[in-house]
Every structure is written in structure tokens, then in C-alpha cells.
Amino acid sequence: MSRRILRNRRDPELKVYDEDFDLVATRFRPTVTSADWIALPGAVMDTVVPCSDEYPQLSLEASHLKGYKMDTGDVLWTEKQQIASLVAAFDSKLINTDEFTLAPGVSSALLIIMAALKSMGIGEIIFELPAYFAGIEQAELLGLNVGLFPASPSSGYRITPQDIIDIDRISSAPVALMITQPRYGLGYNRKTEELLKLREALRPGDIIVVDEAADQSAPSPFGKVELDGDVKIIRVRGLTKGLGLNSAKIATILHPTDMRPLLGEIVDFTGGAIDAAAMRLVLELAKKPMRYLALLEGARNYVRQQYQTLQSMIMGLPITLAPIENSYLATAHFRSPPNVDFDQFREYFLYTAVEIKLPIVRGSSLYFPYDASGEIIRINYFTPPENMTRSGTAFQKFSTSLYERL
Numbered sequence: 001m002s003r004r005i006l007r008n009r010r011d012p013e014l015k016v017y018d019e020d021f022d023l024v025a026t027r028f029r030p031t032v033t034s035a036d037w038i039a040l041p042g043a044v045m046d047t048v049v050p051c052s053d054e055y056p057q058l059s060l061e062a063s064h065l066k067g068y069k070m071d072t073g074d075v076l077w078t079e080k081q082q083i084a085s086l087v088a089a090f091d092s093k094l095i096n097t098d099e100f101t102l103a104p105g106v107s108s109a110l111l112i113i114m115a116a117l118k119s120m121g122i123g124e125i126i127f128e129l130p131a132y133f134a135g136i137e138q139a140e141l142l143g144l145n146v147g148l149f150p151a152s153p154s155s156g157y158r159i160t161p162q163d164i165i166d167i168d169r170i171s172s173a174p175v176a177l178m179i180t181q182p183r184y185g186l187g188y189n190r191k192t193e194e195l196l197k198l199r200e201a202l203r204p205g206d207i208i209v210v211d212e213a214a215d216q217s218a219p220s221p222f223g224k225v226e227l228d229g230d231v232k233i234i235r236v237r238g239l240t241k242g243l244g245l246n247s248a249k250i251a252t253i254l255h256p257t258d259m260r261p262l263l264g265e266i267v268d269f270t271g272g273a274i275d276a277a278a279m280r281l282v283l284e285l286a287k288k289p290m291r292y293l294a295l296l297e298g299a300r301n302y303v304r305q306q307y308q309t310l311q312s313m314i315m316g317l318p319i320t321l322a323p324i325e326n327s328y329l330a331t332a333h334f335r336s337p338p339n340v341d342f343d344q345f346r347e348y349f350l351y352t353a354v355e356i357k358l359p360i361v362r363g364s365s366l367y368f369p370y371d372a373s374g375e376i377i378r379i380n381y382f383t384p385p386e387n388m389t390r391s392g393t394a395f396q397k398f399s400t401s402l403y404e405r406l
Contacts (some may be wrong), residue, residue, distance in 0.1 A: 001140060001143045001144060001145055001146075002145050002146070002170070003136075003140060003145075003146045003147075003148070003207065004145075004146070004147055004148070004170075005148050005150065005165055006126065006148060006149040006150070006187060007110075007150065007346075008039075008150050008151070008152060008161070008163065008169075008213075008369075009092055009163075009166050010154075010155075010162075010281065011150070011153075011154065011162070011369075011370075011371070012151040013371065013372055014150040014152065014368055014369040014370065015150075015369065015370045015371075015372075016065065016150050016359060016364075016370070017364040017370065018131060018149060018366065019286040020386060021133075021364075021365045023367070024350065024362065025302075026176045026349065027354045028054075028353075028354060028359040029030065029358055031354075031357045032359055034337050035282060036152060036357055037357050037358065037359050038356060038357050038358055038390060038393075038394045038397070039358060039385065039387060039390035039393070039394040040359060040379060040387055040391070041332070041358070041360065041378070041379050041380045041391040041394070042359065042360060042377070042379070042380055043261045043363055043379075043380035043381075043382065043383035044361070044380070045381045046383055046384065046385055046387055047244060047246065047380065048244060048302075048382055048383060049094060049243065049244040049245060049382075050243070050244055050298050050299045050301075050302035050303075050382070051298035051302070052279065052300065054291075054294075054295060054298070055295070056285075058117045058277070058279065058280055058283075058284065060276065060277055060279060061402065063278065064276055065276050065397045068273045068276040069273055069275075069276060069279050070268065070272060070273045070274070070316070071101050071103070071264060071267050071272070071274070072264045072265065072267050072272075073264055074267075076102060077279075078095060079102075079212060079279065080097040080102065080237045080404070082146055082283055082286040082287075082312070083102070083239070083252075083282060083283070083286050084096070084097060084100070085237060085286050085289045086099060086282065086285060086286050086289055086292055086393065087252055087254070088289070088292070089289035089290070089292055090217070090218040090220050090223070090237070090296070091219065091220050091222060091224075091254075092218075092219035092220075092223050092224070092351060093221030095222055095254075096257070097218070097258075098257045099227075099254065099257055099260075100185055100196040100252045100253060100255065100361055101252070101253040101255065101256065101260065101263040101264060101267060102250060102251070102252060102253075102256050102274060103250075103251045103252075103267065103272050103274075104249050104250065104251075104272055104273060104274045104275060104278075105140075105238065105249030105250065105251055105387075106211070106213040106236055106237075106238045106241060106251045107388075108249070108251070108254075108270075109236045109251040109271055110132075110134065110135045110138055110209075110211065110236060110269060111138045111255050111260040111267050111270065112253065112263060112270060113209055113234055113236065113263075114135070114138045114139050114142050114144065115131075115142060115254060115266045115270065116259065116262050116266055117144065117176050117207065117209075118142050118144055118263075119259070119262060119266075120171065120207075120262075121172025121173060122174055122175065123144070123145060123169070123170060123171045123172075123174060123175060124142065124144070124145040124171075124173070124175045125144055125145070125146055125147070125149050125175070125176045125177075126148075126149055126167065126175055126176070126177050126178065127140045127146065127147070127148050127149065127150050127176055127179065127211075127367070128145040128149055128157075128158070128159040128177070128179045128180070128308070129149060129150050129151055129159060129367045129368065129369050130149055130184050130185045130366045130367045130368040130369070131148075131180065131184055131211075131368075132180070132184060132211060132213070133155075133180065133365065133368075134313075134364070135211065136148070136367070139177060140156070143155075143361040147167070147170075147175075148289075148367065149167070149393055150265055150369030151161065151163070151369060152369075153371055154371070155164050155367070156183065156186070156188070157183060157186060157368075157369070158183065158190060158313075159198070160178070161181065161197045161198055161200065161201035162167035162201075164177070164198065164201040164202060165201055165330065166290055171220075174203065174205035174207065175202075175204045175206050175207075176206065176207040176208070176209055177198065177202065177205055177207070177209070178204065178209045178211065179208065179210055179211070180197075180200070180210070180212075181211070181212045181215060181221070181222060181235075182212075182214065182215060182217075182325065182326040182327040183211050184278075184329075184332060184366065185322065185325060185329065185331045185363070185366045185368065185378065186209070186322045186323075186331065187322050187323060187325055187330035187374075188322075188323055188324075188325040188326065189217065189221050189326050190221070190222060190326055192221050192222060192224070192225060192280070194207070195210070195222060195233075195240045196225070196226060197288045199229070199231045199233070202231045203231075203301075204230040204231065205220065205230070206231050207231065207232045207234065207358065208231060208232070208233045208234070209233075209235075209236070210222065210233065210234070210235045210236065211232045211234055211236055211240050212237040212328075213237070213241055213251075214236075214238070214242060214327040214328060215238075215326060216242035216296050216299055216300050216303075216326055216327060216328070217326045218293050218296050218297075220237075222235060227248075227254065227255060228256035228257070228258070230279070232254075232255075232256050232259070232277040233369065234252070234253065234255045234259070235252065235253075236251060236252070237251065237252050237254065238250070238251045239251060239282055239285075240251060240278065240281070240282065242296060242299060242314070242327075243295055243296065243299050244299060244327070244328070244382045245281070247274055247323075248277065248278040248281050248282070249274075250274050250275070250276050250278045250279065250282050251280055256348060260271065266380045268343045275360070291331075291358065292322060299328070299382075300326075301326050302381070302382075303324055303381040304324065306381040306385065306388045307321065307324045307330075309383060309385065309388050309389060309392065310332075310379070310388055310391060310392050310395075311396070312392075313389070313392025314332075314395050314396070316394060317395065317396065317399045318334060318335040318399065318403070319333065319334050319395060320332070320333045320334055320335070320373075321337070321379070322379075326329055328380060328381045328382045329378065329379070329380055329381075330364065330379050330381070331363060331366070331368075331374070331376050331377060331378055331379055332377050332379050332395070333373075333374050333375075333376050334374050334375045334376075334399075334402075335373065335374040335375070336351065336372065336374045336404070337406055338373065338375060340406050342370075342372040344377055345375065348402060348405055348406060349375045349402060350362070352398060352401050352402045352405065355401070356394070356397055356398060357395050358398055358402060360377045360378070361377060361378040362375065362376065362377060362378075363376025363377065365374065365378075366378060379391075
């Protein structure tokens with residue numbers, strides 16, 4: 001097993017920081033422990049459920065908790081018949097129960113997929129950066145070779161067909177390409193044509209995995225894409241994550257039908273049981289797919305309002321918000337002065353955030369490639385409006401403190 005940073009031939013100066021994320025987090029520990037922050041732009045500990053009053057009321061009894069809700073074999077055939085209506089709603093097409101596998105959340109779904117890729121003889125998983133850290137660490141945990149490709153800011157941090165062709169493979173074995181939709185940490189969609197061109201650039205036997213964890217789109221841009229072929233495509237989408245229901249962990253793995261036996265077997269031996277409350281909620285939503293779509297639209301509207309609030313408060317500052325087309329997770333980009341050493345700028349940046357009690361998640365924690373143009377931090381728009389307003393005020397104070405220091 002190996003991890004390597006792949007060379008971007010079009011943008012060879014891009015840097016991927018190999019830092020201890022936990023060590024960075026310890027610098028904010030006193031502020032977090034005492035809950036003495038001025039704002040939480042990353043909103044890890046302070047999130048909301050948009051349109052919460054519009055959900056059906058649920059009640060659980062002990063009898064509802066009997067048995068395992070595990071999508072192996074035909075155990076969940078009845079439930080999947082109903083849930084298929086939700087998948088059909090956001091993909092705008094009918095779907096059979098052997099075309100998707102249920103998992104307890106997107107992270108668990110990714111682990112199941114990683115195990116399947118290993119079983120299928122995949123030689124290396126290539127991650128388009130930025131990327132979700134858990135998928136990278138899961139692949140390494142399973143002993144898979146990992147290649148990290150620093151996608152160029154000039155291409156919207158998207159790997160291109162030419163990038164794929166230029167990659168030096170470690171062996172003749174097939175590879176898996178892990179990409180995100182919407183683009184991770186950036187909040188915009190990749191068009192269907194882009195996905196198909198990536199598929200054309202790969203070799204027969206290769207696989208594309210699309211992490212759609214935070215996707216709120218309906219219809220999905222990839223809904224009509226045929227998943228089977230010389231290059232198979234696997235998609236992962238959280239049924240509840242785009243609604244802000246992080247504790248109702250249930251995700252769909254959309255895949256070619258011939259992968260269903262393998263994925264069902266892996267679900268079984270990994271103990272991929274779905275929480276009973278999450279299952280009841282999703283089954284209730286499945287009764288009225290149009291209500292589900294309306295809740296997704298309500299969540300998107302909430303994100304747009306939050307984005308507009310923050311955007312209005314940072315006007316005139318050297319800060320750019322990643323555009324929100326889809327998703328509730330994005331980033332803010334703080335420009336670095338041209339006459340300042342970039343590594344020194346990043347250290348001043350972190351020092352200032354600690355000093356003014358503004359806990360942040362840096363772009364390096366999201367595996368962002370850096371081109372020395374500035375620092376990047378995560379923004380979670382599923383946060384109370386008052387926290388978004390506080391974040392805007394905090395960014396004003398932060399900018400004054402940081403750029404005066406420089």
C-alpha cells in the first residue's frame with residue numbers, strides 16, 4: 001500500500017500540505033471547550049434543519065427496533081420498493097431494487113465501496129483533490145494504493161480527461177477515479193458531458209466513483225447516465241444529508257446491477273445495518289416523493305439566503321466565497337498579499353484565528369491543492385442565521401487583524 005501525490009503536468013507548482021489536522025485542532029481546544037468562540041463558520045457543532053416544521057411526526061416503539069435493517073440479499077426488498085420512489089424523484093427515472101444498495105450513511109457507503117473495489121482487483125484509487133478525508137483514509141485502511149491528484153484552480157479544481165491520460169499508473173491493474181458532485185468544498189455541479197469525457201479517458205476495467213454526499217439537486221445532473229459499461233460508474237448519495245438531517249444516516253449506492261450481489265455481501269459482513277429511526281423517516285418521505293423534493297428545494301433556498309447574508313457582509317474585503325450552485329458545504333478564500341511568503345501567511349492566518357477565537361477548518365483539511373494565492377476555510381451554510389451573521393462580523397475583524405499584522 002502506498003500514498004503518492006500525483007503530478008499535475010499543467011500546474012506542477014500546486015502544493016498539497018501534509019499537516020497533522022488534529023494538531024491544528026488542538027490550537028482551538030480552549031476556545032471550543034469553553035464554548036467561547038465569536039462565530040463558527042464551519043458550523044461543526046451548530047447546525048440546523050431547514051423547514052423542520054414541515055416533516056411528518058414520527059413515533060418509535062420497542063417493536064420497531066426488532067431485527068436488522070440490513071440491505072443484504074432480499075432482506076429489505078419491501079422497504080427498497082418504497083425508497084426507490086425517492087431515488088426516482090431525484091434522478092427523474094425509474095429504478096429497480098437491484099440497481100441500488102442502502103448503507104448507514106455516506107461514509108459507511110464509501111467504506112463498502114472501497115472493500116468492493118479491493119475485491120474487484122483495483123490497483124489504485126485516484127482521488128481528485130480537494131476530497132473528503134474519510135474516503136482517502138478508508139482506502140489506506142484497506143491496504144489500497146492511493147493517488148492524490150491536485151486539480152488545478154484554473155480548471156475549477158476539476159480533473160480533466162487530459163490529466164487522466166497524463167497520470168503514470170503504478171501497474172497495469174485497473175484504477176478507480178474518485179470524484180465529487182457537487183464539487184467538494186466548492187458547491188458547483190459538474191455537467192454530465194464532463195463525466196462522460198472522464199469515462200472516455202479511462203481504460204476498460206477502470207471504475208468511476210462519484211461521491212454525491214451533499215448533493216441537493218433534483219433532478220440530478222447524472223441521473224440519466226448509464227452506470228454499466230467498459231468503465232463502470234458508482235454513485236453515492238445521502239438521502240437525508242442534503243436536508244440537514246445528519247443523524248438520520250441512510251445513503252444509496254447506485255451501481256450496475258451485476259455489482260448488487262458483491263455489495264450486498266459486503267454490507268452483511270461489515271454490519272451495515274441502518275438505524276430504525278432513519279429508516280422510518282425515509283419511508284415516510286417515500287410516501288410523498290414530491291414533498292421530499294419540496295424539502296430539498298427549501299434546503300437550497302435556505303442555503304442561498306445564508307450565502308447572500310455572508311456575501312453582503314464581506315464586500316470590499318479580500319475574501320471570495322465559493323459560488324453555491326448545489327450543496328450546503330463550501331469555502332471562503334482569503335487572498336494572500338503578493339509580497340508575503342505564503343507559508344508565513346498561512347501561519348499568521350492560523351495564529352490570528354486562534355487569537356480572536358474563531359475556530360476554523362482549513363482548506364488543507366479538505367485536501368485542497370494550494371497555488372499560493374491565499375488560504376481557504378470551510379463554510380457550512382446549514383447553521384442558524386445569527387451564526388452566519390456573526391461569521392460575517394468575525395471575518396471583518398479577522399481581516400483587519402490579519403492584514404494589519406502582515
